[in-house]
Amino acid sequence: MVETSARQWSGLKIIGAGFGRTGTFSTKTALEELGFGPCYHMVELFEHPEAQKLWEALVRGEPVSWDDIFRGYQASVDWPACAFYKEQMDAYPDAKVLLTVRDPERWYESVRSTIYRAPDDVPPDNAHAQMVSKLIWQGTFGGKFEDKDYAIAVFNRHNEEVQRLVPPEKLLVYNVKEGWEPLCAFLGVPVPAKPFPHLNDRDSFIANRNRRIQEMQEQKGS
DSSP, rough: OOOOOTTOOOOSSEEEOSSSSHHHHHHHHHHHHOOOOSSSOOOOHHHHHGGGHHHHHHTTTTOOOOOOOOOOOOOOOOOOOOHHHHHHHHHHHTTTEEEEEEOHHHHHHHHHHTTTGGGGGGTTTTTTHHIIIIIIIIISSTTTSHHHHHHHHHHHHHHHHHHHSSOGEEEEEEEEGGOHHHHEEEEEEEOSSSSSOOOOHHHHHHHHHHHHHHHHHHHHHH
């Protein structure tokens, strides 16, 4: 969690409901640029591994205080948080919901070539990899992510569910290709003069993944 006082922090303002690889890292960066930072993303688990045990408990179905995970954060995007968007809506009823979307075919190919492959390079006893596998590959996709049609159907059903359950006035269905304008209008903030961030493409993801693997190996050897 991010260090902050209880007086300064009043809970999440934005709940990201979109699956990973829908421009969530670009969205994280954009939200932080707009003043809604820090924004919780999967990468936060590498920066703040003390939250790992809390996510593991959630995946097991055990009760966890959302404030213990998100204290100091103003927004959440990406996995593992997006899998619990309904619980976050209950915990932070005043928050808006941001559903990042992408062409389903492109989304599937992006996931398959990046985060789905990542565990192949990580030791099987790695707690983070085990949590991700149980939550995403076994939980969300029922162990059938390699079935493209099935995985895309899960993706589409999730997006449809979010749009069905979230009140329209609290929801933005958003493609990062749309840039600043719809996001800023939804949040009621001015459009920045700088270009919208487009980050963490496939090559960048693989390079960062390899760097983290090397760091883990070095830490294990030290």
